[in-house]
Amino acid sequence: xxxERKSNYSRWMITGGISIFLLLFITAGFLGLYFLRKATSDxxxxxxxVDRAREAQVNFQQQFHLxxxxxxxxDNFDSFRKNYHAFSYQADRVQDYLFNxxxxxxxxDGIPExxxxxxxLHKSITGNYNSLTVQLKExxxxxxxxxxxxxxxxxxxxxxxxxTLVRQIELRADREIHFINSYxxxxxxxxxxxxGITVIVMGIVLSxxxxxxxxxxxxxxFERTSELANTNSELQKEIIERTNxxxxxxxxxxxxxxxxxxxxxxxxxxxxxxxxxxxxxxSLDENWNLITANKALKDIFKLQIDAVRSMNFFELxxxxxxxxxxxNRLIKEKLEQFSQDRNPIEFNAAFQTPRTIEPIExxxxxxxxxxxxxQEMLGKARKLTEDSLVQFLEYEKRRFSIKNSLLLTxxxxxxxxxxxxxxxxxxDINLIRIAVREIIIDAIEHGNLNITFDEKSNxxxxxxxxxxxxxxxxxxxxxxxxxxxxxLVDSEHVIYKISDEGSGFDHKKIFARTQEVNDTxxxxxxxxxxxxxxFDVVKYNQKGNQVxxxxxxxxxN
Numbered sequence: 001x002x003x004e005r006k007s008n009y010s011r012w013m014i015t016g017g018i019s020i021f022l023l024l025f026i027t028a029g030f031l032g033l034y035f036l037r038k039a040t041s042d043x044x045x046x047x048x049x050v051d052r053a054r055e056a057q058v059n060f061q062q063q064f065h066l067x068x069x070x071x072x073x074x075d076n077f078d079s080f081r082k083n084y085h086a087f088s089y090q091a092d093r094v095q096d097y098l099f100n101x102x103x104x105x106x107x108x109d110g111i112p113e114x115x116x117x118x119x120x121l122h123k124s125i126t127g128n129y130n131s132l133t134v135q136l137k138e139x140x141x142x143x144x145x146x147x148x149x150x151x152x153x154x155x156x157x158x159x160x161x162x163x164t165l166v167r168q169i170e171l172r173a174d175r176e177i178h179f180i181n182s183y184x185x186x187x188x189x190x191x192x193x194x195x196g197i198t199v200i201v202m203g204i205v206l207s208x209x210x211x212x213x214x215x216x217x218x219x220x221x222f223e224r225t226s227e228l229a230n231t232n233s234e235l236q237k238e239i240i241e242r243t244n245x246x247x248x249x250x251x252x253x254x255x256x257x258x259x260x261x262x263x264x265x266x267x268x269x270x271x272x273x274x275x276x277x278x279x280x281x282x283s284l285d286e287n288w289n290l291i292t293a294n295k296a297l298k299d300i301f302k303l304q305i306d307a308v309r310s311m312n313f314f315e316l317x318x319x320x321x322x323x324x325x326x327x328n329r330l331i332k333e334k335l336e337q338f339s340q341d342r343n344p345i346e347f348n349a350a351f352q353t354p355r356t357i358e359p360i361e362x363x364x365x366x367x368x369x370x371x372x373x374x375q376e377m378l379g380k381a382r383k384l385t386e387d388s389l390v391q392f393l394e395y396e397k398r399r400f401s402i403k404n405s406l407l408l409t410x411x412x413x414x415x416x417x418x419x420x421x422x423x424x425x426x427x428d429i430n431l432i433r434i435a436v437r438e439i440i441i442d443a444i445e446h447g448n449l450n451i452t453f454d455e456k457s458n459x460x461x462x463x464x465x466x467x468x469x470x471x472x473x474x475x476x477x478x479x480x481x482x483x484x485x486x487x488l489v490d491s492e493h494v495i496y497k498i499s500d501e502g503s504g505f506d507h508k509k510i511f512a513r514t515q516e517v518n519d520t521x522x523x524x525x526x527x528x529x530x531x532x533x534x535f536d537v538v539k540y541n542q543k544g545n546q547v548x549x550x551x552x553x554x555x556x557n
Contacts, residue, residue, distance in 0.1 A: 020202055024195050031191050036184075043180050046173035049104045053166045056097035060122070060162050063090035070133055084133065091126045095119065101169075108172055114165050121158055280362075284377040288313040288335075291376065300360065300383065301351070316351045327410050327437070333466050334407055335366075342368045348414055351381075390421050395490045401482050404444045404473050406466075413437035416487045420494060423553040432494075432551060435534045438527030439498050439547060440483060447500030447545055448481035449473065493536075496549040504544030 066087040070080060102115040274281050274294050280301075282293040290311050297303055303311075317331065331349050338345045344367035350359035362381045369378045396419055402408050417433040424432075445451045449472040459468040472478055481501040488495045531538050537550035 018206070024199055024202075027195070031188065043177045045104065046176050049101065049108075050166075050170050050173045052097060052101045052104060053169045056094060056101055057162050057166050059090055059094045059097060060159060063087060063094055063126075064159070066090060087129075091122075094122055098122070105169065108169070111165070111169060111172070114161075114168070118158070118161055118165060121161065125158055278382070280379075280381040282379050282381070284313055284366075284379060286375065288377075317349055327434075329465075330406055330410055337407075338366060348410065390419055393419050393422055393489070395488075397486075397488045399484065399486050401484045403482055404448050404478065406441060406444060406469060409437050409440045409444070412440060412485065416485065416496065419489060423489075423491070423494075431534050435527070435530045436485075436496055436498075436549070439496075439531055439549070440485065442527045443483045443498055443500035443502075443545075445469075446505065447502030448483060449475075449478050450502060492554065493550055493552045497546065498549070499546040502545050504541075 066083050070083045070087060098115055098119045102112050102119075105111040105115065277294060278296055280293060280296045282297065283291045285291055290313065314332075317328065327349075331347055334345055334347055344365065346363065346365045348361060348363055350361045360383065362383060365380045366377055367379075369376055398416070400412055400416070402412060413433045413436045416436060417429050420429045420432065445456060446453075449469070451468075451472060455468070456465070459465040483501075484499045486495075486497040486499075528538075531547070531549060534551070535549045536552050537548065539548040540546065
């Protein structure tokens with residue numbers, strides 16, 4: 001019975017000690033909050049007094065400044081009327097601030113009397129300035145120098161008095177605030193010391209009780225464990241070993257079964273997702289030959305799945321881009337870069353199969369994957385659909401600024417023509433897109449990169465066009481230049497303003513050259529002529545590094 005009573009006593013001691021500790025902790029928190037709030041409340045009056053004194057000082061200075069402005073600019077009636085009203089308003093504000101400051105500082109020794117004296121001085125100066133202002137006005141401001149001489153020094157003396165009063169209030173407020181903070185800090189410090197001592201004492205008592213209780217428990221455990229150790233040690237070892245072996249085998253079987261289930265579910269889910277997708281999901285080998293594709297290929301391109309193995313990606317691309325050789329060349333450059341750096345890419349392209357009448361414009365995404373140790377290209381293709389909000393478009397204005405990257409020109413041309421579907425048919429939109437892209441390419445090549453017509457012709461003939469472009473893009477003279485496109489569309493027309501940072505060109509001479517190029521069927525140089533044929537307005541600036549393109553949606557005179 002005695003050990004049981006000691007155990008109950010220990011439990012009550014520990015419970016009571018923890019309760020007292022929590023109570024002291026809560027009390028310390030409340031005391032801290034109370035002292036903090038009390039200090040803030042007691043110092044608020046002094047902070048308010050300083051703020052009001054400074055506000056009165058600022059308005060004092062503003063009033064005197066306004067009077068000087070009246071004297072100097074009074075011959076302007078509008079200025080005189082405005083500044084005189086402001087002067088009167090500031091005078092009233094100063095009196096109000098001084099009145100309130102006097103009430104706030106009632107218990108400041110000597111301060112209320114100084115404030116009252118300053119009020120009377122301010123009222124006297126204000127009346128004097130009003131009289132001088134009336135005299136100035138009656139004499140049409142011809143005696144400004146005399147008035148300034150008469151008033152000289154009165155405002156300075158008043159401002160000095162005001163400044164002295166502010167400093168006295170600030171010193172008194174600082175002294176009182178310091179005293180209040182020190183007072184409550186000392187009280188808080190003493191309170192926390194007392195609480196700390198109490199907590200330390202309680203901690204010592206509880207620690208001794210916990211140590212004693214722990215010793216009792218250890219002794220009981222040791223005694224009971226010793227009684228069972230000799231008889232059950234071997235049996236326990238055998239049971240534990242068998243149990244562990246059975247658990248390990250059971251867990252392994254469960255893991256294998258669960259893995260098989262996950263694999264089956266994943267394969268079925270992947271098959272349903274891919275086959276049920278409205279996007280074309282396909283794979284290509286290193287030679288760009290189609291390996292696999294889901295049934296969306298059949299629905300969009302009217303091809304049987306078994307027939308895709310005999311088709312090449314570039315064959316479908318060449319069929320769809322027959323009328324857009326520039327974009328075809330840019331896309332092939334993107335694909336060559338993709339083959340080299342193996343980073344995922346996205347681009348727009350038109351594709352056509354033997355069973356489709358018109359090319360189908362698609363958004364393509366390609367990335368490299370490792371399939372059983374072999375590198376394959378995984379692709380997704382979806383039709384370019386119109387934005388559902390285009391039909392509600394009334395007005396749009398954008399500015400784009402790109403570096404000298406030909407690979408961005410088609411994306412930019414798509415972006416600034418996609419919202420024309422409300423006003424034009426697809427065929428006309430496509431022509432505008434191609435024309436805008438050609439002008440952007442001209443701005444990059446012939447404007448920013450300073451490439452001549454003959455240099456481009458030679459590079460194309462020698463099949464080193466993109467290598468030549470990259471050399472110019474890396475040239476310190478040209479690499480930081482940009483092409484800017486301003487774009488505006490509303491219900492009447494679309495406007496494009498394309499600017500480059502080149503030295504400009506003689507557009508009349510180049511236009512004559514492009515007509516010659518069109519007659520001789522050369523491989524490039526038709527951008528300007530195409531713009532002249534498609535847009536209603538094609539206007540160059542005098543320097544020749546900016547062109548304005550306008551297309552009206554309705555007949556325009």
